Amino acid sequence: MTLRTLSAFLVLFALAPDAVPAQTAPATVFGYTDFAAESRIESEFLTVPDAKLAGQHLKTLTAEPHMAATPEDHKTAEYVAEKFRAAGLDTEIVPYRVLLNWPKAVRMEAFDANGKLLISGPTREHVDGDPGQDDPRVVMPFNGSSGSGDVTGEVVYANYGRLEDFDQLAAQHIDLHGKIVLVRYGINFRGVKVYIAQQRGAAGVLIYSDPQDDGYYKGDPWPNGPWRPETGVQRGSVQFLFKYPGDPETPGVASTLDLPDAARVSPEGNQPHIISIPISYHDASPILLALKGPGVPQGWQGALPFRYHLGPEGVKVHLVSQQDYQRRIIWDVIGKVRGSEYPDDWVVAGNHRDAWVYGAVDPNSGTAAMLESVHGIGVLLKQGWRPKRTILFCSWDAEEEGLIGSTEWVEQHAETLKRAVAYFNVDVGVAGPDFSAAAVPSLKQFIRDLTRSVSSPLGSTVYEQWKNGHLEANEHRGSNAPPENEDVHVGDLGSGSDFTPFLQHVGVPATDISSGGPYGVYHSTFDDYAWFTQNADPHFAYLQEMARVFGLEALRMADSDVLPYDYVTYAKAIQSYIGAARRKASDAGAGLDFAPVELAAGRFASAAQKAYVLQSSGKGDPAKLDKLNQTLRQTETALVNEAGLPNRPWYRHTIYAPGEFTGYAAVVIPGVNEAIDAKDTGRAAQQLSVLTQALDRAARTLDATP
Numbered sequence: 001m002t003l004r005t006l007s008a009f010l011v012l013f014a015l016a017p018d019a020v021p022a023q024t025a026p027a028t029v030f031g032y033t034d035f036a037a038e039s040r041i042e043s044e045f046l047t048v049p050d051a052k053l054a055g056q057h058l059k060t061l062t063a064e065p066h067m068a069a070t071p072e073d074h075k076t077a078e079y080v081a082e083k084f085r086a087a088g089l090d091t092e093i094v095p096y097r098v099l100l101n102w103p104k105a106v107r108m109e110a111f112d113a114n115g116k117l118l119i120s121g122p123t124r125e126h127v128d129g130d131p132g133q134d135d136p137r138v139v140m141p142f143n144g145s146s147g148s149g150d151v152t153g154e155v156v157y158a159n160y161g162r163l164e165d166f167d168q169l170a171a172q173h174i175d176l177h178g179k180i181v182l183v184r185y186g187i188n189f190r191g192v193k194v195y196i197a198q199q200r201g202a203a204g205v206l207i208y209s210d211p212q213d214d215g216y217y218k219g220d221p222w223p224n225g226p227w228r229p230e231t232g233v234q235r236g237s238v239q240f241l242f243k244y245p246g247d248p249e250t251p252g253v254a255s256t257l258d259l260p261d262a263a264r265v266s267p268e269g270n271q272p273h274i275i276s277i278p279i280s281y282h283d284a285s286p287i288l289l290a291l292k293g294p295g296v297p298q299g300w301q302g303a304l305p306f307r308y309h310l311g312p313e314g315v316k317v318h319l320v321s322q323q324d325y326q327r328r329i330i331w332d333v334i335g336k337v338r339g340s341e342y343p344d345d346w347v348v349a350g351n352h353r354d355a356w357v358y359g360a361v362d363p364n365s366g367t368a369a370m371l372e373s374v375h376g377i378g379v380l381l382k383q384g385w386r387p388k389r390t391i392l393f394c395s396w397d398a399e400e401e402g403l404i405g406s407t408e409w410v411e412q413h414a415e416t417l418k419r420a421v422a423y424f425n426v427d428v429g430v431a432g433p434d435f436s437a438a439a440v441p442s443l444k445q446f447i448r449d450l451t452r453s454v455s456s457p458l459g460s461t462v463y464e465q466w467k468n469g470h471l472e473a474n475e476h477r478g479s480n481a482p483p484e485n486e487d488v489h490v491g492d493l494g495s496g497s498d499f500t501p502f503l504q505h506v507g508v509p510a511t512d513i514s515s516g517g518p519y520g521v522y523h524s525t526f527d528d529y530a531w532f533t534q535n536a537d538p539h540f541a542y543l544q545e546m547a548r549v550f551g552l553e554a555l556r557m558a559d560s561d562v563l564p565y566d567y568v569t570y571a572k573a574i575q576s577y578i579g580a581a582r583r584k585a586s587d588a589g590a591g592l593d594f595a596p597v598e599l600a601a602g603r604f605a606s607a608a609q610k611a612y613v614l615q616s617s618g619k620g621d622p623a624k625l626d627k628l629n630q631t632l633r634q635t636e637t638a639l640v641n642e643a644g645l646p647n648r649p650w651y652r653h654t655i656y657a658p659g660e661f662t663g664y665a666a667v668v669i670p671g672v673n674e675a676i677d678a679k680d681t682g683r684a685a686q687q688l689s690v691l692t693q694a695l696d697r698a699a700r701t702l703d704a705t706p
């Protein structure tokens with residue numbers, strides 16, 4: 001337990017969870033000509049989200065395992081729909097038919113050089129006293145999108161399975177053809193580990209959780225603390241979501257029930273063909289212990305109590321994976337409040353509902369918070385309030401298998417979404433007390449401003465606590481601290497949650513929020529209500545906080561006079577991305593001309609300054625405001641390139657994409673950076689020109705402000 005979480009723990013007991021929100025409403029807010037009236041609406045809203053009710057939602061939603069497309073998943077859809085309707089939202093359950101694999105058999109046996117059995121598994125997840133672990137509906141650990149097969153091979157340990165880890169093995173002349181690659185979870189997206197292993201000829205992959213990364217090395221394991229116990233396994237999708245997410249058979253097309261089978265394509269576009277199996281360190285330990293060959297390089301040693309070796313001598317592993325691939329029905333729940341002035345301009349707020357098992361933190365802490373946001377919106381509706389723009393709350397299904405529910409819905413509504421003014425995501429709502437956010441640069445200040453209006457269970461505002469946490473972290477981080485003039489840090493959007501189709505496929509400005517903490521039971525059966533109430537948020541005070549922040553995002557955006565997009569910051573961010581790429585290209589000796597793109601970025605920055613002045617004055621007749629808002633919104637669309645990225649056309653945003661070799665983390669100006677990384681100067685030059693055109697489009701759009 002860190003000092004910070006300890007103090008959070010003490011304060012929690014000193015504060016009633018229902019403490020009245022601090023009266024911190026600012027006098028002026030960017031995007032509003034007169035904030036006084038809106039301020040009263042916000043204050044009213046902030047009193048409604050209720051900690052106890054949020055806790056009850058969480059308990060109901062996590063009462064049973066509810067993997068996507070199961071009857072229990074459908075029950076949670078009905079529960080969410082009922083709460084949406086009770087609040088007065090126009091609600092429907094939207095089904096899609098999508099390809100999903102469920103495991104029929106997953107087996108692993110390891111033998112030493114003499115053929116002696118070392119371990120046979122996977123071992124069932126078990127600790128003393130966990131209430132949910134023995135339910136027969138707990139799905140055996142498996143990887144979504146895994147191949148099927150029966151393979152035997154020698155084992156090679158590949159650390160985190162990063163590109164540089166595989167390159168290091170190649171440099172040591174360790175051939176991976178026909179081998180079983182053993183990698184540990186962490187750093188990159190698991191689908192990337194399998195993607196590179198497959199490229200290097202591996203026959204199968206075992207992915208295990210090393211205690212160094214989320215187990216006893218970090219602190220006490222569950223049930224004594226929040227960290228991963230010996231048998232805990234991280235399930236998860238190994239879909240190649242950096243190619244495209246969603247239903248593997250329908251890239252760019254919605255998998256509606258009436259979509260003919262003939263319209264579907266082979267799923268190989270974003271699925272591995274080799275086997276991968278997730279295991280615990282209980283099952284990985286005997287393999288690592290018996291593995292011979294060279295000792296591991298610096299940084300590859302985990303926390304198991306012996307020296308690790310690379311292999312391939314010493315251990316043979318036999319893997320069996322039988323995956324039942326079927327087109328199955330999933331259910332999104334969509335609740336709508338029609339806007340009074342701009343009904344066609346949507347504010348979309350969403351969270352996924354499906355879980356690998358119980359999903360108390362991931363994702364149903366987010367769902368519980370969203371339901372209390374909706375509760376607050378419902379109280380305003382009953383008082384006669386109507387938002388200016390249409391608000392949609394969305395409960396996505398099958399996120400875990402590859403952002404499927406959100407992707408199919410976005411693909412179905414791609415045209416309409418060109419007018420959507422924002423997408424607000426929450427996934428892991430609450431794992432602890434540490435608020436954090438990621439956003440497109442145009443919404444970074446929006447999210448900072450908004451957190452000044454919400455009280456924290458720790459006292460003062462969410463913003464102040466967020467900022468204090470950063471100061472403390474920076475003291476420990478020393479030289480890695482951000483520059484002193486930087487406000488509280490808002491991250492960039494990569495992938496791994498449902499904002500991806502909105503921002504990176506159709507260009508809807510997006511944010512993602514979370515309240516984090518020590519959390520070692522991710523995607524295991526132990527991410528349950530008992531774990532949550534013991535470790536994350538015993539009084540549901542942070543569920544209440546997240547309900548307030550999430551609801552306020554929708555409310556403040558929907559009612560704004562002028563869309564509060566900060567393109568000045570956006571332009572600065574893009575200029576810094578271009579500068580970094582130029583330095584990287586020059587270090588690599590690539591002869592690339594950055595002058596045109598720098599000029600285009602400069603024109604975009606000037607247009608942004610001009611627009612900012614207009615946005616700040618905010619006055620004018622409604623027709624002019626309407627036109628200003630349209631051009632502000634179209635500026636983000638201007639950054640979308642219809643042709644998409646080279647080799648992955650589904651990703652169309654020119655500034656942000658998930659990295660091909662990181663998966664979760666954002667790669668900025670991805671077309672340019674990935675071409676430079678691949679030492680493909682021709683492609684880099686072509687992508688610089690694509691970026692120049694996008695920035696010119698964005699500058700022209702912004703310049704057309706009335």
Ligand SMILES: [Zn+2]
Nearest residue numbers: 362363427428
């Ligand atoms: Zn999630």
